[in-house]
Amino acid sequence: MAYYLKDLPFTEEGKKLKLSDEDRERFRLVYKREGDGWILHDIYEKGGEYGDDCIVVPLESTLAGNAYFEKGQEFANVKGSAHDPKPQGYNSWIDLWGQLSGTTPPYHCCTDGMMYSSDGKMKCMNSLNKKMIGGHVIKGKNSTIVVEGEIVYIVPICEPHNLMASGYYMKTANKTFAAMLNYKVNPHAYLAQHPLETHEKI
């Protein structure tokens, strides 16, 4: 069971978001403790197995904004400890991207269909473009480093692109909407006033 910080103050970008009550409940985010803060872990799912080291927060409390990747932008999957192996329920991320971008299914992989590495490139094995993921990505070629406080972007990619080995990166085929979330949160000021143990566990 995770602590539900339902009144954690919204970010400036979060305040602009007009979510229905239903969507607000649907897109609550789970952050897992790591070091002196919590890092992005999952979209909350009822019955999901979250430990006491997790907090659940409204999307509006951690939304950093919206951005666009220009055509040809290089980007790589985030390989944070919480994302490897993939948490259950990660399919919801594509719905979150759809919600924030105002896009409806079917979704398409935003890449140019190639997987890039320092050795060159190869074709992604996803000719049918079946399963789409809300990929957690960062700009650049290096999938392993998310600097503290950095932003993680959510963009639509296919499952093979999501599961690429580290060392590979992608490029956008076209200008692509990217949701920006805080990768790590440190709500210490809020928790000083509202200690973790005082929050409902869900």
Ligand SMILES: [Zn+2]
């Ligand atoms: Zn793909």
